[in-house]
Amino acid sequence: MDASVIVVGAGPAGLMLAGELRLAGVDVIVLDRLPARTGESRGIGFTIRTMEVFEQRGLLPRFGEIRTSEAGHFGGLPLDLGVLGAAHGAARTVPQSTTEAMLEGWALDLGADIRRGQEFSGVAEDADGVNVTVQGGNRALRARYLVGCDGGRSAVRKAAGFDFPGTPATTELFLADIRGVELEPRTAGQQTAGGMVMVAQLPDGIHRIIVGERGKLPQRRTRPPHFTEVSDVWKRLTGIDISTAEPVWISAFTDAARQVTEYRRGRVLLAGDAAHVHLPAGGLGMNTSIQDSVNLGWKLGAVVCGTHGNTLLDSYHHERYEVGRRLLTNTRAQSSLILGGDEVGPLREVLGELLDQPGVEQYLAAKVSGTDIRYDVGGGENPLLGMRMPQLELIRGNRHLTSWQLLRPARGVLLDLNDNAALRRRAQPWTDRVDVVTASLRDLPPGIRPGSRPAGMSAALLRPDGHVAWTAPGSYADLPMALDRWFGPGR
Template identity: 60%
Template structure:
C-alpha cells in the first residue's frame, strides 16, 4: 500500500553534492528530504581534498572548523597541476589554499553533521523507481525498507552520480563519448610506496601514489591501451597489483586493500540541467576523466549555485525563471570542465608522441599569463558568471575574503555570508545606497565597513554579493542601479515598500 509524504524539495543522493544542496536549502528554511539507495554511507573516497574555490565555499558557510570537530587536520597547499604539469595557485594572492590528501569520507562526514544540525532528514536504503513531473509537482516513487513510498515534491534534484536514475527516469539527454580505456584506483595498507603525487610517466602509462596517513596509500594505475570493461563488481586487488608491477616493476601484491575501484575516461554532459521541476547537479549532470580531482568540487559548486536560487523560488521570493540561470551558469562551467579534463587526459595519459606537447605547454607555464590561466581553470577561481551589465573587474567573480573593520570589530567578507543571504557591502558610508537596499532587507544584509587592506584588489566602494559569493553588482563601474540588480537576483521588493 502506498503512502504519500509531502516535501518541498526531494534530493536523490547523499554524497557531497546532495548534502551541500540540502544544507543550502535548510539555511533558507526549505523542507528537504534526501534519499539514498545505500543503507549505509559509503566508505569509498574517490575525492582527495578540494580546490581553492571549494575551500572558499566551505569558508563562506563557516564549515571549515567542522573538520576539527571530526579530529581531521586539513593539509593545505597552493600547489596544483594541469595534466601533471605543476602549477602554483599563489599567483592569485587573495585565494584560499587547496586542501590535499583528505579522503572524501571526511568531507561527507562534515557535511552530514552540518545538515543534521540544520534538521535535514536523510533516508537511507531508499531507491527511486519512478519520476513523474505533473507541472504542478513532481511525484517520486521509491522502494524503501517499508515497501513502496510515494513522495510528492515541488522540486526534485538528482545528485545521484554518473549513473543517475533521476536523469534516466526524467528523460534528460546525456550525450558524449564512451570510455576508451580502464584505470584502477585503490587504497592499500602495508605497502611502502614511493609517493608520486602528480603522477610519474612511464613507458607503459602513468603511476600515481599518495600517502593518506595511518599506513594507507592511494594508488592509481593508468596503463595505456587497457580496454574498458563492463564490470558488475569492483576489480580484484590482484588486478591492480599486476598493473602496478607492469608499470613500475614494484610488487605491492602483499598489501591489504581498503577498497578498490575501476574507472574510465567517458565524457558526457547533460544538454539541460533543468527540465520543469526536475534538476540535475554533480556527476548526474556531467561525467569525465577525474583529472585533478575536479568532479566532487564541481558538484559541490553546482549545489552552491543552485541552493539559494531554488530556495528563493520555493519560498515565493523569486520567479521560477531564476532557476534558468542555474542552467545558464553551470552548464557553461560543465562544458569547460569537460574540455579541461579532456586536455589534461591527453597530456597525462598520452604516450611518447605527446611528449613534445608536454614540453611546449610546460615551457608556456613559465609565462605568468599562461600560468594564471591554467591555475584559474583547475582551481575554479576563473569562473565568472554573466551577472549583468557593468565594467568592474570583480563583476561575476567570487568575492575575495577581504579584511574589514565593521564598527570596532575586525572581520572579513566570508563570515558575513554564513547565513546564506545576499550581502551589500557599503565601503564608502553611502546612505543612499543603504536606502536602496531597504526593500530587500528580508533577503539581503547590508554591512557598512572599512576595507583594511585591498592589496591587489581593484578599487571597490560597494558591492552586491550573491549568497554563492559571486559579485552581482559593484561600484564604481556599475552600469545599472543597485535596485535593478537586487530585483534581478532577489525578486521583487517587499509589498510594503512598493510605491
Template identity: 45%
Template structure:
C-alpha cells in the same frame, strides 16, 4: 517506528557530498528538504581526496572549515601530470587533502543540524511530474513509499536514476582509456607522483594513516566495459608490469577503475527536475576537479531553488542555474579531456608534453590553468562585462565595520545576499540602507572599509554579493541601477508600509493600531478549526505567523493565502508532532524561517493548537484511544512548549487551545476531562516556572471564533498580568473581552 515523511518542498536524491551540500543550502534559504539515499549507511570509500581553493572558500563562507582543518595543503598541483603551481589570490590557495568520507560526514551534520531530513536505505524507482508538484516513488526498508515535492534534484552520480527517469539526455564520449586504483594497507613502496615509465603511468602516495593509494595505467591498453569493479589482483598485476614492484601482499581496502569518459547533461533543469554534481556531468577525476565541480553546482543552485519554492523568486532566476553551471561544466570537461590526453597518452604525446611544460612556465598560462583547476576563474554573465569584479566571486578581504572586524567571507554565513558599503561616508551608507531596505532580510546591508590598503576592493564604493559569493553589482548609490539589479536577483521589494497597514483577517476590519506588529507567532494545528481562526486573527493584528499543519499542506496554504490577500504575513510549516524528534525538527525549521524573514530566530507568541483526536465514551475507549488522547493532550504540548523556550523571547506569550468543555452527562466527558485536566495542570505549572522571564502561559477552550478573540487578547501587551489561567470561551462572552 516513526512514519516515513512523504511531503516536502524539495526532494534531493543522493546523500553524497553534493546532495548534502545542496540540502544545507536549501535549508539556509528556508526550504523544506528530504534527502533520499539508496545506501543504508554512509560509504567508507574516499574516492575523492582533494578540495581546491574555491571550494575551501565556499566552506569557509558557511562556517564549516573549523570542522576540517588542519589538513595537508600543497600549492603544487598538476595539469595532466605536469607540475603546476596553483597559487592564486585566495585565503586558501593550492589543494587541500581531505578524504571524501570526512567531507560527507561534515556536510551531513551541518545539513541535518539545519533541519534537513536524510532517509537512507531508500531507492528512487519512479518520477511523475504534475502541474504543480513531482511525485517520487521510493522503495524503502518498509516497502514502497510515494513522496511529493515541488522539485526533485538528482545528486545521485554518473548512473543517475533522476536523470534516467526524467528523460534528460547525457551526450558525450565513452571511456577509451582508464586508470585502476586501490587503497592498500601494509605496503612499503616509494612514492610516485605521476611517474611515466616505459610501459605506463604509476602513482602512489601514502596517507598519514599508513594506507597507500596506488593508481596504474598501461600505455595503449584500451578501456573495457565493466559491470563491476576490478579485483585487486588486476591492480597488482598491472602495477608489476609497469613498475616491476610486487604489491600483491598488501591488504586492499577498496578497488575501483575510472576512465576518460566525458559526458554533459543536455539540460541541468527540465521543469521540476534538476541535476547537480556527477548526475549532470561525467568526467575523469584527474586533478581532483569532479567533487569540487559538484559542490559548486550545489551552492549555485541552493539559494535559487529555495527562493523559487518560497515564492520570492524573480522571473527566470532558476533558469540561471543551467545557464551558469552548464557553461562551467563544459569548460571544465574540456580541460579534463586535455589533461587525460597528456596523462594517459603513450610515447606519441611526449613531444607535446615538453612544449606544454615550457608554456606552463609562463606566468599568464600558469595563472590561467590554475584558475581553471581551482575554480577561482569562474565568472558568470551578470551584467556589463567590463566592470571590475562583476560576475566573479567576492575576494576575501578583512573589513572594519560597525560591529568590529569582519571578513567578506564571514558576511555570507547567514546564507543571504549582502550589500557592502565601502566608501566610509555615513551619508552614502544611509543611502544604501534606504535603497536596499525593502529587500530585507533577503539582502543584508553592511557598512565597512577594508582594514588594509591595496585590497581587491580598493576604489569601490559598494558591492552586492549573491548568497553563493558572486558579485552582481558594483557602484555607488545609483537608485535606478541598484533597484534593477536587486529585482533581477532577489525579486520584488516588500510593499511600502506593509508592517503598519495590516488588517483584521477574521473580519476584514481595519487594525491600524497593529498591536502585534513586529511580533512573531507559531500556531500549531493551524490549517483548520480554532487553530486556523487564531492564525488569521494574529496575522490580522500584525504578527508574522507560522501556520503549522500535520500533513494537510493544501489547507495550510489556503490559510496563508487568506492572510496574504488581506495584507498579512505568514508561511507554512509541516510535521507530525507525535514524537520528541519531530518537535525538535519543527523548531529547527521554524527558527530558520524566522531568521530568513526577520534576521533572527526569536519567537514572541506560541499557540499550541489542539490536533484532531477521536474521543470515545468510557465503555468504548480502547487502550490506543487513550494513548492517543494523552499524547495529544499532554505529551505534545509539553514538548512543544519545552522546545519553544530556546527561542521564546522574554515577555513572550504561550497559549494552549483545548477542546471545548463537556458536561458530566455527555458520553465523551471522561475523554475530554482527561485532555482538559492535563492542559490545566500543564498550564499552571509552566506559568509558575516561566514567570521569572515574564512569559505568560494560559489555556483557552471554546468555539473557533471566541477562541481566536481570546487568544489575540492574551497575546497582547494588555495581559502581562494574566498567567496560569484556564479560560472557557464556549459558554458565552468572557467579561472584559471584546465580542467576536
C-alpha cells in the same frame, strides 16, 4: 507535500544542497539507496575555490586541522598555485568519507531529513509538483521539486529523460587505497613505458594509488575489480610487487566525458556527477559537484519560498552548464597529457616551455583551482562583476570580520564601504532577503594580490554564493535592477 524538495543521493553534492536549502528555510528530504555511508574516498581534497566555499559557510573548523599545499598540476605538469595569491591553498589529503560525514552532520544540524536505504525508482511530474517513487515504498513521495545528485549513473537523469551526450570511454584505470607496503610518492600522471601511475600518502598509513595501462580497454563491471588485477598492472608498469598489501577499497574508472544538455527539465534538476562525468584529473569532479549545489541551493530556495519566480532556476542551467562544458574541455586536455604515450611527448615539452611565459601558469592554476569562474551578471564592465568577491578584511564598529563571514547565513549582502545612506535607502525594499552592511576596509590581508579589489570600490552586492552582482562606482539606478534580478521584486 512530503517536502518542498527531494534530493536523490547523499554524496557531497546532495548533502551540500540539503544544507544550502535548509539555510534558505526549505524543507528537504535526501534519499540514498545505500543503508550507510560507504567510507570510500574517491576524492581526497579540495580546490582553492571549494576551500573558499566552505569558509563562507563556516564549515572549515568542522574538519579540524587541514593541511594545504600550493603545489598543483595540469596533466602532470607541475603548477605553483601560489601565483594566484589566494587566501587558501588547496587541501590534498582530506578523504571524501570525511567530507561526507562533515556535510551530513551539518545538514542534520540544520534540520534536513536524510533517509538511507531508500532507492529512487521513478518520477512523475505535474503542474504543481513531482511524485517520486521509492523501491519497496508503500506510496510515492510528493514534493515541489526533485534534484538528482545520484552520480554518473544517475537514475534520476534516466527516469526524467535528460540527454547525456559526449565521448565514450577509451581506456580503464584503477584506483586503490592500500596499506602494509611502503611506496615512494609519485606525482599525478607520472609516465612509465606502458602507462601512468600515481602514489599519494593518506592518513593512517594508507597509500592512494592510481594506475592506467596504455591500451587497456574499458570493461562493463558490476562490481569493483579484484586486487590482483591492480597489483598485476602495477608490477608490469613499475616492476614493484604490491600483491601482499591490504586493499582498503578498490575502484575502476574511465576517461568517458559526458554532460547533460540541460540542467533542468521542468521540476527536475541535476547537480554534480549526475550532470557531468569526466576523467577525475586533479579531483575536479567532487569540487565542481559541491559548487553546483552552492549555485543551485539559494536559487531553488528563493523559488520555493516565493520570493522569486522560476526564471531564477534558468540561471542555474546557464551558469553551471558553461562551467561544466569548460570542465570537460579541461579534463579531456589533461587526459591526453596523462594517458598519452610517446606521441604526446612533444606536446608536454611545448606546454612545459609555455609555463615559463608570463601569465600562463597563473591561467592554468586558476583553471584547475576553480578561481577563474565568472558568471554573466550584466550591469557594467567592472572586472569584479560575476567573479567571487575575494576575502576582504572589514571593520564594523569595533569588530573585525571578513566579507566571507557575512555570507554564513546564505543571504544576499549589500556591502556599503562609504557609509552611504542613499544607497541603503535604495536597498530597503529587499532587506528581508539582503543584509545591508556598513563597514570600512582594513588593509588587504596576506595573500590577496594587489588589484584583486579595484581601487576606489565603495559598494558591492554579493549573491548568497559570494559572486558579485553589482558594484559602485557605477550607476545607482542599476542597483534596484540587480536586486530585482537576483532577489525578486522588492516589498
